[in-house]
Amino acid sequence: MIPGSGSWLILLLAAVGMPTPKPTIAGPWRAVLDQAGGPLRFVMRIGGQPGAWTGVLCNGPNCQPFSAIQPRGDSLVFEIADFDATITAVERNDSLFGFYRNVGNRGPRVIPFRAGRGTWAAEPASPALLGRWDATFVSDGRTSPRVVVIRNGATGIEAAFIANSGDYGIFWGGASTTDSLDIGHFDGTFVFRLTARLDGDTLRGVFHAGLRTQTRFTAVRSSGARHLTPPTEITRADTATPFRFAFPDLEGRMVTADDPRVRGHVVLVDIFGSWCSTCHDAAPTLLDLYREYHDRGLEIVGLAYEVSGDSTLDNRLIRRFRDKFGITWPLLRAGINVVEATAATLPQLQGFTAYPTTVFLGRDGRIREVRAGFVGPAAGAQHVRQVEELRGTIERLLKEP
């Protein structure tokens, strides 16, 4: 246990290049963001040494490195550059206290943060909670459908949380009692928590977003009947004429539908963004499909819709995404990640709504199928079924003359 004055001393010693005592913040931290409705759990793992800390922010099994960890006054600033966000904290009595913060146009978005040593105990869900639930969200009298798929993973409950526009990435957490659920998703920008309790056969709960937003929902066990709009029925397409596009690759060369890697091939067009956590979930599946079908004639083209619109910055982010997964198919800088701006660059799609969206082209270049969103591995059987459907579509197109 190191009192607060100790961290002052360490920072001072680090600043003047003196030998430093052993690291004070290295190790795992069980952290929370305190939303109005309660604590949202996550984990930080810190390594390195004073003046050269490194670390990762973990949302359940998914960890992303902090872009930097810098001292500022008596605080440490954990930078999350992808989202222009920081966690600023002071260390006292083996605890960290501070704030998660990013900046908006209406003011700062600030959420209290605290952490203690260690990791969260894995808390599996009781069997009564496992499986697929059809949820109905209610906000100001209007309803919208979601699906929650709950299973037990290595770190406790893992859940997929799916809307018509795709899934929100993995939710993770625990259950304090056999009939309740408390799971969250914090990836540096999305601050989501889902709390619910079984009431007979109905799961009743609240979806917490950011500091104050709370949306109530009820969920019933899925009967297998359709609850969400099927992903192939969300975005419509002009199937009468070949799919046309023209976007620069990462070297600035314009790539069009006439490119020899596209023309005459079965093509999977992946509309994605490096900022999109679901797109990160989808990339390993695309790599598997590419390895399995490339020799038989499948090509993949990635159309990246990025945050800034600045070619240098956006290309850097796309390269980082490419290198993270070892992607070898062309990634093109197609535009910015605003739904209407993306839609305007792809006039042959109507009702574009989700990142990622997968467009399948036949050898004649015409669109055969458009699939909105991606259901990540957290959804278990539904994810497996989706991969089988993707495979089925590719097999069918490869058999076309």
Next chain:
Amino acid sequence: MSSGSRLPRLAGLVAWACLGTTAVPAQQIPAELARQRHEYAEWLATAAVSPFAALVQRPLGGGLTIGPPDTDIPLDSLVQHRLALRNGVVSLEQAGSTRPVARGRPVPLGRYHLVLAGGGPGAAVIVYEAHPNHFTPPTYYPYDPRLVLAVTLRPAERPATRRVLGPDGQDVEASEAGTVAVTVGGAAITLTVRRIPDPDGEESELEIFFRDASNGSGTYPAGRFVRLEPLGVDRFRLDLNRARNPFCAYNTIFACPAPWRGNAFAAAIPAGEQYHGTTP
């Protein structure tokens, strides 16, 4: 801006942080509210898109030129740029290069920042100049715990949306969240609550835009916003000490929201953010 001119402002902030709460015992102000006010003052003082830093706002229309004196938005030391609207996409063009511009995201432009605000035909361009030089930190009435109310939100009779100006003076589609009934200073009033959405995402704020008898003599003439903070199912805290000014109080380039029908206290509410200016 040099660090020399930045220091007095920061010194002012520190002075405000130390002195601004001397009117009442410090322990009466929740630490979380003091912190929130400090963060907000810092954001107003330093953010590239602080309302104090806004120079000009113009409707986008079919497009705009920016830069030299003969352009739609003349800005010192900036070569000519053009904001073009084509097929629903706004692009910033300069000397043959083009980049798309996303609504709400600041685009650096020399020593300026440009933000595309609002959407559709109401889209506007706001230009911010780095480091506002006329910043004055907000001041607040002494904290009054009697103006912290626990309220029940009575949902709207039927789902409805309405286009209103948010606290930042931008046009948004708000949903009618319902009403809360409160009694302040012996007078009962039912206040309309609207949900102001975040432009990209799942977050929103339950806001009340209200007027009271202090408007124009201590508080901003057009009225103030206050948020509901969740306490449980349909229960919220309405803390009038958290009343805050719309951005039009800081800078006249922002439009002021029209009053929300019925949201007018007969009495003065001497709590929350003050206003020392002379013009609305």
